Amino acid sequence: MSTIEERVKKIIIEQLGVKEEEVKHEASFENDLGADSLDTVELVMALEEEFETEIPDEEAEKIKTVQAAIDYVTNHAND
């Protein structure tokens, strides 16, 4: 079983079409990984499906970096 971090990174790579080495923890989806606002919406949708959770809009808006995505999922994994 992959770790949360690996699963999150895999989704980011798939959704944004970026290379693995680009997906650094501090990387911003929009500033560093070339995502537009709709890409980030889709990324959140993909995270919701992978982790079978619903991410409220106000939380989704805060998920702007790779680390923020990993943190969100880690903190809500046991919900």
Next chain:
Amino acid sequence: MTTTMQGQVALVTGASRGIGKAIAEQLVAQGVKVVGTATSDKGAAAISDYLGADGEGMQLNVTDADSVAKVLSSIDEKYGQLDILVNNAGITKDNLLMRLKDDDWDAVLDTNLKSVYRICKAVMRGMMKRRHGRIINISSVVGTTGNPGQTNYCAAKAGLVGFTKALAQEIAARGITVNCVSPGFIDTDMTKSLTDDQKQAIFANIPAARLGNPEEVAAAVVFLASPGAAYITGETIHVNGGLAMV
């Protein structure tokens, strides 16, 4: 690119009669499975009757998000993912602005405009994931020209055009098109309520010198839903016999 609509799934709101019924029937003729909605169970049953094995009628209150969610999940279960959404349901509550009640303003804006926001939002996730979808909103010539006694209806129908252009820009890169069809005066129950004087005044301004048929509106909707229209988005097709040329 596929060139057929065979096997696609469509939702047409307000399909028990008039333009919505013609749209549902013409989509079926293209091999599309159609779910048509009506506000009453009786209306839904009537839709099931005319659609036969090619789809069914469902009861839907477009002003109720729960009702929208319920219909969409039924469609998903029974027919699979939605390809085509036709927002056709609409009402009028005409009066001069000075006599217009807040309730009449709110009802028309909610049923004719906010409903489209509500339903589009609900179908967005599925269409985005599949990188495919067709949304066609039924506007009206009076949204472009205005019409005394219809400030509420004209505002809602003009609002649809702006909504359509904005959403089209948001999701064009995901293979989803959003367009309007804007009928002029069409021979339906809605225009039957016009007085003879009103009709004569309207005819005088229609170069085609007749009312349009629901089928002539439906033909434009089917075109926009077809694979051939994949590069058309944010557009409004006017079907009005020359009444207003935009």
